Amino acid sequence: xxxxxxxxxxxxxxxxxxxxxxxxxxxxxxxxxxxxxxxxxxxxxxxxxxxxxxxxxxxxxxxxxxxxxxxxxxxxxxxxxxxxxxxxxxxxxxxxxxxxxxxxxxxxxxxxxxxxxxxxxxxxxxxxxxxxxxxxxxxxxxxxxxxxxxxxxxxxxxxxxxxxxxxxxxxxxxxxxxxxxxxxxxxxxxxxxxxxxxxxxxxxxxxxxxxxxxxxxxxxxxxxxxxxxxxxxxxxxxxxxxxxxxxxxxxxxxxxxxxxxxxxxxxxxxxxxxxxxxxxxxxxxxxxxxxxxxxxxxxxxxxxxxxxxxxxxxxxxxxxxxxxxxxxxxxxxxxxxxxxxxxxxxxxxxxxxxxxxxxxxxxxxxxxxxxxxxxxxxxxxxxxxxxxxxxxxxxxxxxxxxxxxxxxxxxxxxxxxxxxxxxxxxxxxxxxxxxxxxxxxxxxxxxxxxxxxxxxxxxxxxxxxxxxxxxxxxxxxxxxxxxxxxxxxxxxxxxxxxxxxxxxxxxxxxxxxxxxxxxxxxxxxxxxxxxxxxxxxxxxxxxxxxxxxxxxxxxxxxxxxxxxxxxxxx
Amino acid sequence: xxxxxxxxxxxxxxxxxxxxxxxxxxxxxxxxxxxxxxxxxxxxxxxxxxxxxxxxxxxxxxxxxxxxxxxxxxxxxxxxxxxxxxxxxxxxxxxxxxxxxxxxxxxxxxxxxxxxxxxxxxxxxxxxxxxxxxxxxxxxxxxxxxxxxxxxxxxxxxxxxxxxxxxxxxxxxxxxxxxxxxxxxxxxxxxxxxxxxxxxxxxxxxxxxxxxxxxxxxxxxxxxxxxxxxxxxxxxxxxxxxxxxxxxxxxxxxxxx
Numbered sequence: 001x002x003x004x005x006x007x008x009x010x011x012x013x014x015x016x017x018x019x020x021x022x023x024x025x026x027x028x029x030x031x032x033x034x035x036x037x038x039x040x041x042x043x044x045x046x047x048x049x050x051x052x053x054x055x056x057x058x059x060x061x062x063x064x065x066x067x068x069x070x071x072x073x074x075x076x077x078x079x080x081x082x083x084x085x086x087x088x089x090x091x092x093x094x095x096x097x098x099x100x101x102x103x104x105x106x107x108x109x110x111x112x113x114x115x116x117x118x119x120x121x122x123x124x125x126x127x128x129x130x131x132x133x134x135x136x137x138x139x140x141x142x143x144x145x146x147x148x149x150x151x152x153x154x155x156x157x158x159x160x161x162x163x164x165x166x167x168x169x170x171x172x173x174x175x176x177x178x179x180x181x182x183x184x185x186x187x188x189x190x191x192x193x194x195x196x197x198x199x200x201x202x203x204x205x206x207x208x209x210x211x212x213x214x215x216x217x218x219x220x221x222x223x224x225x226x227x228x229x230x231x232x233x234x235x236x237x238x239x240x241x242x243x244x245x246x247x248x249x250x251x252x253x254x255x256x257x258x259x260x261x262x263x264x265x266x267x268x269x270x271x272x273x274x275x276x277x278x279x280x281x282x283x284x285x286x287x288x289x290x291x292x293x294x295x296x297x298x299x300x301x302x303x304x305x306x307x308x309x310x311x312x313x314x315x316x317x318x319x320x321x322x323x324x325x326x327x328x329x330x331x332x333x334x335x336x337x338x339x340x341x342x343x344x345x346x347x348x349x350x351x352x353x354x355x356x357x358x359x360x361x362x363x364x365x366x367x368x369x370x371x372x373x374x375x376x377x378x379x380x381x382x383x384x385x386x387x388x389x390x391x392x393x394x395x396x397x398x399x400x401x402x403x404x405x406x407x408x409x410x411x412x413x414x415x416x417x418x419x420x421x422x423x424x425x426x427x428x429x430x431x432x433x434x435x436x437x438x439x440x441x442x443x444x445x446x447x448x449x450x451x452x453x454x455x456x457x458x459x460x461x462x463x464x465x466x467x468x469x470x471x472x473x474x475x476x477x478x479x480x481x482x483x484x485x486x487x488x489x490x491x492x493x494x495x496x497x498x499x500x501x502x503x504x505x506x507x508x509x510x511x512x513x514x515x516x517x518x519x520x521x522x523x524x525x526x527x528x529x530x531x532x533x534x535x536x537x538x539x540x541x542x543x544x545x546x547x548x549x550x551x552x553x554x555x556x557x558x559x560x561x562x563x564x565x566x567x568x569x570x
Numbered sequence: 571x572x573x574x575x576x577x578x579x580x581x582x583x584x585x586x587x588x589x590x591x592x593x594x595x596x597x598x599x600x601x602x603x604x605x606x607x608x609x610x611x612x613x614x615x616x617x618x619x620x621x622x623x624x625x626x627x628x629x630x631x632x633x634x635x636x637x638x639x640x641x642x643x644x645x646x647x648x649x650x651x652x653x654x655x656x657x658x659x660x661x662x663x664x665x666x667x668x669x670x671x672x673x674x675x676x677x678x679x680x681x682x683x684x685x686x687x688x689x690x691x692x693x694x695x696x697x698x699x700x701x702x703x704x705x706x707x708x709x710x711x712x713x714x715x716x717x718x719x720x721x722x723x724x725x726x727x728x729x730x731x732x733x734x735x736x737x738x739x740x741x742x743x744x745x746x747x748x749x750x751x752x753x754x755x756x757x758x759x760x761x762x763x764x765x766x767x768x769x770x771x772x773x774x775x776x777x778x779x780x781x782x783x784x785x786x787x788x789x790x791x792x793x794x795x796x797x798x799x800x801x802x803x804x805x806x807x808x809x810x811x812x813x814x815x816x817x818x819x820x821x822x823x824x825x826x827x
Contacts, residue, residue, distance in 0.1 A: 226806055
C-alpha cells in the first residue's frame, strides 16, 4: 500500500542536467519542487580517486546498474529482441547529475538548419531527396527562438570557446570564457584544415579554461588537463555538471526537496491531467505517491519514453501503419573517421574531454548535397581527451590482435597515433523506434524499453563520404599511415559508439507530429512535461547537451508560465 | 569525443590465418629477445608459475610496496592457474620492451576479479529467458564470467590433450598459440557460450591486468604503464599540455595518492 505524501507544485523524475535546470528555475520563481533521483548523491568530493581507468572507464562505476534495468534490442522487426545485458554501445547514467556527470563537456548549439530541416531540404533539393521512409520534420521552434535559451545554458555552464565558426547561428553574446589551450596536436589539425580551405575552431568546452562564477553565483574551477573526463567525474569541480551548478542553486532556495534512491514506476493520471507519480524507495522497499500540480519527466531518453508507455499516456507508434507518435523518430549517431599513425611521439595521455578543434564545413547543409545520396553531415574534430592504456591499443591494419607483434605495435603507437573523427547526423527512419518489450522485465516488474534500430542507406552514404574527408585532413596533417574507417553494415550494440541517443518523445509544431509541443508540454496532458534528447526529431552532427540544455530552460519557462495561467502554452 | 578513436583500428584487425602464422613466426625470436633482459620469466614451460625471479629491486620499488598479494581467491589448483597464466602470456608476452602477462601478475589480477563483482556479473542484466542472439545483440549467455573462465580453462586443457596428448602447460609456445587461435576462431565447442566469446574475455582481461592501477594486483610495479609511456595518476598537465616535446613522466599509482 503506497503512502501518499503532501502535494507540491512540481515533481521532476530524475535529477541530471534537465531535472537540475527545471528545479533551479522553478524554485527561483517560488515554486516548491521535489526531485526524485533513483540513484545516489555524489559530487566533487567523491572523485578524489577518479584517475582509475579500470574502475570507471572499463567497469563503468558511474553508470546505470543493468541488473536493475536495461533495454532490449533488435535490428529489425523480424528479429527477436534480446536484452542488452552489458553496457557497450552507449553508457546510461545513474545517480545525481545523471550521464551529465561522466560527459566530456563538448557543448554545441545545433545549426539553424537543424530546426527547419524538412523545409530547407525540400527547398534546396526537391520534395523527395531521401524518399518517403525517412520521417524528416521541422522542430516546431526555430534557432532564433531558441537562441536566448542557448545563451542562458552557456552562461550557467560557463562554456569556453571562440566565435570563429562561420556556419554557426547568430550569437547574441560571446562565449563566457576563452577557449582552452591549444596543444601541438590541435595546432597541427588547425594548420591542415586551413591548408584544405576549411574553417577550424576550438570545440566549445564545459571543461573551463579559467575559473568562472555563473549568474546563479556558482563557481566552476579551471580545468587541469588531467586526461580523465569521459566516463569520469571531475575532482576539481572544473567540468561543469548539474551537481556543481543548478542543483546547489535549487537547494539554496530552500524550496527544493531532493530525494535519492527514489525510482519512479508510474505516472498517475485522472481525466486529462496527471495527478502525481508513484515511486519506490529502493532502500526500504516502501512505495510512495507524490502528488504534484506539474510533473516533469527529466530522465534519459529511454526512461522518459518508458514512463509514458507504461502509464498509457499518448499513442504508441506503429511502424506498420505509421500511426502514433510515442517511440517514433529514434535516432543515434554515425561515427565516420580516420586514424593516423605517426613517427613522432605525442603526449596523448594528457587532455580533457572537450579539448579539441573542429570544422563544420561538412556538417548540416553547409555543403552541396545535390550530387550526394544523403543529407546533413557531421562536425569533424580532433579531440585530445586523454588516451588511456587499457582502452587504447592502436595497431596498423592487418596486425594480429594478440601476441608479440600486437604488444610491440600497441605500445609503440600508443603515443604515436590518434584519430580525426566525426559525429555523423542521424535521420529518422520509419523502422527505427522505441516500444515496450513483451518478454523482458526490469527489477520492478515493468517491461523493458525495446529498441528496434539499424543503420540506413543514408547513414552508410554519410559515413563513407565523411570518413574520406577525415582521411583528407589526416593526410594533410602528415600521418605516415592513414586508415579511414571501414564501411558500416548493421548497427551492433556491443562496441562503444556514442551515448547520443535521441527521439522517442519528439517535439513538434502540431499534435499529429510529436509527443510534446515546443515548451516540451505534452500535447494530450497539459500539466505533464517531458524534456530529454528524446525531444529531438532527428539527431544532428554535434554533441546534444548544448541543445538539450537550451530546451530545458525553455521547458522551465513553460512550467512557470503554466503554473500561473494553466492551459496549453501554444 | 564520444567515440574511442582506436575502436576503428581494432575493428579492422580481424585476425587472418596468414597473420597468425606470421605472428607465431616472430614468437620464437621474441623468446631470444626476452632472454637478453630478464631470463625466460613467464616462459616457464614446466608450468611452474608463481615463482617469478624478476628482480624489481633494481627499480627501487618492491612488489610488496605496490601491493600485489600473490594468493588465489578464485582458482583452486595450480594446474588451472598455470593454464590461465600461460594463456595470458601468449597474448601479452615478455619481450625486449619488458615483462609479459606473468611478469605483470596479470593472472593474479584475473583471479581476484573473477572472485568479485566482475566474476559474478552483479551489474549485468542476467534475467532469463536466455536465447542465442545475433552477433549484434551481444552477451546472451546465462553463464557468469567466473563460470565462463572455469569452463574455458578446462576446455583449453582438453584441447591440448586431444591435439597433442599433453597438458597445456607442457606444450611449446607455438602449440599453445594454435589452441588459443582455435578458441578465437570459434573452432572449439563450449556449453552456453562460444569459444570466441571466451577468448575475447580472456584477451580483454589480460590487457586490463597489464594496464590497470597496481592496486588491483596486476601491472606489477607499474611496468605495464612504463612500457607504454602512460604516467598513471598525475594531478595535472596544465603546465605541459602546450609543449611540443614528448614528456617522459615516471608513472604514479593511486596507492601513492
